[in-house]
Amino acid sequence: MTVFSAPLRLRLDSRALVNNWRWLQQRNGAAACGAAIKADGYGAGAVEVMRRLLDAGCRDFFVSNWAEARPLEPLLEEGISLAVLHGVRAEDMEVALASRARPVLCTPDQIVRWKAAGGGICDLMVDTGMNRLGLDWRGDSLAEIEGLTVDTLLSHLASADEDTRLSQLQLERFGALKASVPAQRYSLANSAGICLGPDYAFDLTRPGLALYGGVPRAEAAGKIAQVVFPQAQLLQRRHVPAGDSIGYNATHVVVRDMDIAVLNIGYADGYLRAFSGRGIVKAGDIALAVVGRVSMDLVAVDVSAQPSLVEGDWLDIDYALPEAAALSGLSQYELLTGLGDRFDRLWE
Numbered sequence: 454m455t456v457f458s459a460p461l462r463l464r465l466d467s468r469a470l471v472n473n474w475r476w477l478q479q480r481n482g483a484a485a486c487g488a489a490i491k492a493d494g495y496g497a498g499a500v501e502v503m504r505r506l507l508d509a510g511c512r513d514f515f516v517s518n519w520a521e522a523r524p525l526e527p528l529l530e531e532g533i534s535l536a537v538l539h540g541v542r543a544e545d546m547e548v549a550l551a552s553r554a555r556p557v558l559c560t561p562d563q564i565v566r567w568k569a570a571g572g573g574i575c576d577l578m579v580d581t582g583m584n585r586l587g588l589d590w591r592g593d594s595l596a597e598i599e600g601l602t603v604d605t606l607l608s609h610l611a612s613a614d615e616d617t618r619l620s621q622l623q624l625e626r627f628g629a630l631k632a633s634v635p636a637q638r639y640s641l642a643n644s645a646g647i648c649l650g651p652d653y654a655f656d657l658t659r660p661g662l663a664l665y666g667g668v669p670r671a672e673a674a675g676k677i678a679q680v681v682f683p684q685a686q687l688l689q690r691r692h693v694p695a696g697d698s699i700g701y702n703a704t705h706v707v708v709r710d711m712d713i714a715v716l717n718i719g720y721a722d723g724y725l726r727a728f729s730g731r732g733i734v735k736a737g738d739i740a741l742a743v744v745g746r747v748s749m750d751l752v753a754v755d756v757s758a759q760p761s762l763v764e765g766d767w768l769d770i771d772y773a774l775p776e777a778a779a780l781s782g783l784s785q786y787e788l789l790t791g792l793g794d795r796f797d798r799l800w801e
């Protein structure tokens with residue numbers, strides 16, 4: 454049998470993933486700690502992430518839509534819950550009714566649809582100030598929920614990663630909802646919300662970013678460990694004489710003779726052009742500068758001082774999320790979820 458291996462890979466650290474989840478769980482007080490695994494587990498791979506967190510004791514998972522729920526269905530044993538955050542469109546009903554996952558109903562129309570179909574236990578999203586998905590907290594449409602059996606009542610924080618009054622306001626509004634809307638459980642906090650303290654935890658939290666190594670607030674710095682480590686293979690090493698330029702649009706003109714390594718990763722893999730002339734690649738502890746533009750499938754780094762690097766070597770893309778976000782101007786979320794499907798994903 455021929456084993457095909459891709460020229461680029463993600464090393465994924467199981468222990469870091471589980472430790473991040475445990476750290477978040479400990480900040481929760483008595484509340485349960487769930488896991489947002491939408492967008493294919495923020496690029497890491499939802500099935501593999503869910504398996505590892507199930508082993509660690511996580512029982513509550515969240516995805517955005519029913520296509521994301523489908524490959525997770527076989528993992529939904531008794532006592533494991535999967536909630537679909539965007540609720541049910543008319544087109545989703547057949548799949549949703551047959552699924553072991555629950556919709557998080559977000560609109561009056563969704564509620565009517567679910568009730569008419571006798572859909573059973575569901576979750577409910579109430580908007581407390583973000584003005585994204587959910588019934589309005591002021592209650593105009595809250596009357597619609599009469600007759601629903603709500604497992605979890607959710608709301609989502611808009612600015613928990615900053616110090617603003619909005620989080621406190623949302624907390625107060627959510628507390629009032631808890632007193633007036635019956636549900637088995639209440640859930641407000643994402644990763645950043647967990648860092649705001651146990652008042653925000655209620656019965657269940659829904660971290661995403663921090664599970665995967667994102668640092669949502671200063672409280673998590675040094676506690677949350679990197680999970681996703683992209684690596685790319687060296688395809689060609691070349692000598693570039695002074696005066697020549699490198700890459701598309703000749704943005705980098707070589708002043709002194711330079712040796713470059715051309716690596717198999719580019720913007721189609723999520724290594725966006727924001728890293729052009731700025732990204733850092735590592736050979737062991739040695740930092741190598743990205744030179745010129747990032748192409749669709751390739752990037753060049755300066756290896757003048759590293760004569761031992763040759764075709765076939767693997768190099769580490771520097772992808773510590775807070776630093777890579779600061780360098781590129783991309784959010785930590787974009788850095789994770791943009792990682793494409795050309796990587797081999799290798800869990801360690």
Ligand SMILES: *Cc1c(COP(=O)(O)O)cnc(C)c1O
Nearest residue numbers: 489609643644645659660661662
């Ligand atoms: C994505 C999402 C989360 C997870 O948020 P993070 O900031 O990644 O921790 C939680 N709840 C809802 C409703 C979401 O959409």
